Amino acid sequence: MLLEEECDVSAEVIKVLLVEDDASDAAGIRRMLEDSQNPVFCIEIVDQVQPGFGRLTSGGIDIVLLNLSLPDSQGLDTFTHFNTHFPYVPFVVLADTNDEDLAIRVVKDGAQDYFVKKDLNRAQLVRAIVYALQRNVASIRKQQTIARLEDLSETKSQFVAEASHELRTPLAIVREFVSLVHDEVVGPVVDKQKECLASAIRNCDRLTELINKMLDLAKIEAGRMELNRDKTDVSRLLKLCYEDFLPKTRARGQNLFYDIPDSLPAAYCDSNSVSNVLINLVGNACKFTPDGGTIRLGCQQEGQFLAVWVQDNGRGIPPEAKEKIFQAFYQFDRENGPGAKGTGLGLAIAKHLVELNGGYMSVDSEPGKGSKFSFMLPLYQKEAVYRILIVDDEEMIVRTVMRYLNGSKLNLDIKSTFSGLEGLIIAGQFNPDLVILDVNMVEVGGMKVLSLFREKMYQGCGKVLLMSGDENALKEYKEKGADDFLAKPFTSADLIKKLVSLLKIERRRR
Amino acid sequence: MGGRDMADKKKILLVEDEPEFRLGVRMRLESKGYEVIEAEDGAVGLDKARNMAPDLIILDVMLPKMEGYQVARLLKFDAKYKPIPIIMLTARTQKSDKDMGSAVGVDAYLTKPFKAEELLEIIVRLLEKT
Numbered sequence: 196m197l198l199e200e201e202c203d204v205s206a207e208v209i210k211v212l213l214v215e216d217d218a219s220d221a222a223g224i225r226r227m228l229e230d231s232q233n234p235v236f237c238i239e240i241v242d243q244v245q246p247g248f249g250r251l252t253s254g255g256i257d258i259v260l261l262n263l264s265l266p267d268s269q270g271l272d273t274f275t276h277f278n279t280h281f282p283y284v285p286f287v288v289l290a291d292t293n294d295e296d297l298a299i300r301v302v303k304d305g306a307q308d309y310f311v312k313k314d315l316n317r318a319q320l321v322r323a324i325v326y327a328l329q330r331n332v333a334s335i336r337k338q339q340t341i342a343r344l345e346d347l348s349e350t351k352s353q354f355v356a357e358a359s360h361e362l363r364t365p366l367a368i369v370r371e372f373v374s375l376v377h378d379e380v381v382g383p384v385v386d387k388q389k390e391c392l393a394s395a396i397r398n399c400d401r402l403t404e405l406i407n408k409m410l411d412l413a414k415i416e417a418g419r420m421e422l423n424r425d426k427t428d429v430s431r432l433l434k435l436c437y438e439d440f441l442p443k444t445r446a447r448g449q450n451l452f453y454d455i456p457d458s459l460p461a462a463y464c465d466s467n468s469v470s471n472v473l474i475n476l477v478g479n480a481c482k483f484t485p486d487g488g489t490i491r492l493g494c495q496q497e498g499q500f501l502a503v504w505v506q507d508n509g510r511g512i513p514p515e516a517k518e519k520i521f522q523a524f525y526q527f528d529r530e531n532g533p534g535a536k537g538t539g540l541g542l543a544i545a546k547h548l549v550e551l552n553g554g555y556m557s558v559d560s561e562p563g564k565g566s567k568f569s570f571m572l573p574l575y576q577k578e579a580v581y582r583i584l585i586v587d588d589e590e591m592i593v594r595t596v597m598r599y600l601n602g603s604k605l606n607l608d609i610k611s612t613f614s615g616l617e618g619l620i621i622a623g624q625f626n627p628d629l630v631i632l633d634v635n636m637v638e639v640g641g642m643k644v645l646s647l648f649r650e651k652m653y654q655g656c657g658k659v660l661l662m663s664g665d666e667n668a669l670k671e672y673k674e675k676g677a678d679d680f681l682a683k684p685f686t687s688a689d690l691i692k693k694l695v696s697l698l699k700i701e702r703r704r705r
Numbered sequence: 706m707g708g709r710d711m712a713d714k715k716k717i718l719l720v721e722d723e724p725e726f727r728l729g730v731r732m733r734l735e736s737k738g739y740e741v742i743e744a745e746d747g748a749v750g751l752d753k754a755r756n757m758a759p760d761l762i763i764l765d766v767m768l769p770k771m772e773g774y775q776v777a778r779l780l781k782f783d784a785k786y787k788p789i790p791i792i793m794l795t796a797r798t799q800k801s802d803k804d805m806g807s808a809v810g811v812d813a814y815l816t817k818p819f820k821a822e823e824l825l826e827i828i829v830r831l832l833e834k835t
Contacts (some may be wrong), residue, residue, distance in 0.1 A: 330802035371729035
């Protein structure tokens with residue numbers, strides 16, 4: 196039932212729909228808002244979901260204040276119901292005292308803010324509504340931008356695919372005719388002519404490689420690279436790569452070695468792409484190592500990863516180039532001396548492929564001291580062991596969390612640290628599935644640690660659960676990259692519930 | 706080529722819609738002693754495959770009138786023509802193309818541009834098998 200008349204439409208007025216069945220609460224809120232001079236509110240009140248729907252459908256409502264426990268709906272269902280049908284309208288949730296946990300959940304699900312009714316005052320409510328409106332606009336704009344960017348990326352990928360297919364046939368024809376003349380199929384050629392033609396053929400092959408690599412890169416960037424990750428014996432891939440390159444290195448008097456321990460755990464990765472990465476790295480090593488130089492391939496277990504590396508004693512990479520070396524089309528050799536030019540795409544693709552396999556890549560090099568390119572691959576796990584890293588500077592919290600975790604029925608491998616910075620280092624080797632991170636640490640704040648995790652770490656960082664006694668952190672956490680939020684103090688049940696929901700998602704993705 | 710016995714000359718059917726590409730491949734194959742029959746689309750290709758008894762077929766994936774895979778499937782699912790080796794040519798590098806090729810039962814797969822030596826090697830290998 197619509198209890199109040201609709202307001203006059205005026206541009207400067209914020210039109211609020213209050214969905215509240217308690218008449219005195221509703222009257223109280225109405226009074227708070229009507230007192231406001233700047234901004235001016237126009238309030239309409241309904242006492243059930245159905246009329247609320249009806250009113251929203253007619254349009255003209257800027258924001259909804261929603262009580263979750265209405266007679267014809269309950270709690271989360273109420274909000275979900277509204278939000279699904281009106282995704283662009285901001286909602287501020289009103290909760291009764293004992294609904295606070297629920298209110299936190301609906302905010303996570305997309306409501307702009309929540310209030311416990313008995314704590315409400317006018318200034319707070321007005322401010323909350325204004326901010327909710329602003330955030331909503333920003334959020335819609337962000338969603339639209341993301342959609343547009345994803346669209347553009349897909350379009351780009353399609354364009355590159357089309358263009359590369361179109362380029363191939365004429366290129367094939369050029370190559371074939373030039374090589375027909377070179378091979379003397381259509382008549383004799385003198386040596387000098389042969390040389391010219393050989394050069395033309397080589398460049399046809401360069402073009403082919405460039406087209407293939409551009410296509411790969413576009414596919415990867417559009418998220419359409421198909422990988423088959425499985426239990427893989429990386430030492431076998433290394434040996435195959437070694438055998439492939441042996442003739443080439445022998446021809447230049449280079450020494451090629453491999454360093455593989457007798458027992459090596461299996462990695463979890465796609466063998467084709469890892470082979471491609473190896474071919475790229477070893478190819479580069481050969482190119483940038485002088486005749487007579489040495490190239491080593493190796494792998495070993497490092498924590499929860501398999502580390503693989505290619506090391507050469509060639510000319511090394513200066514610091515300015517090191518920063519750019521993984522960028523697409525950056526050609527190190529363009530500025531640094533003779534030798535056949537590459538495509539500039541190999542390392543960019545290699546880095547992407549490693550990351551798609553759940554690993555990360557790095558380079559260690561100095562001019563004159565050679566280079567070592569390494570990458571990490573996650574180990575193959577037969578049974579699901581979830582790795583948890585707890586980061587909190589309060590010892591009691593860490594002990595409590597560990598107690599809760601050990602009390603769960605889950606198969607967990609738990610590490611902890613009191614330092615955010617140490618946490619980053621540990622995560623690099625440990626590869627946690629979940630990081631439980633405190634927001635308010637003294638040395639380096641949790642939010643900063645969180646952004647560092649998301650920045651520096653490879654994509655497989657896993658989920659981050661933020662802990663805090665501070666409700667304001669709630670609003671920021673999603674933007675900073677946390678996957679969920681746990682308000683202190685919390686019970687064992689609270690923690691385990693979050694854990695199970697976060698890790699289940701993680702498991703399917705991997 | 707002059708001194709060869711006609712019976713020795715292997716017949717290769719080349720089904721490809723780009724005339725210049727056909728010309729280049731024809732010149733290469735003839736220089737190696739093969740007899741070349743050409744077809745400019747899938748329908749003509751299928752017809753010639755059935756009526757001219759080629760020893761090997763080079764078949765492009767993208768063809769007018771009838772798709773390369775369609776031609777390949779019709780030949781491979783017919784006991785009479787199944788033994789003729791088929792090399793699929795493509796400008797595309799999708800994994801799905803290769804899967805399609807294996808599903809139909811083609812004998813080899815080459816991506817354009819390819820090196821003439823590669824094509825010739827595959828032809829020799831496939832002809833030796835039959």
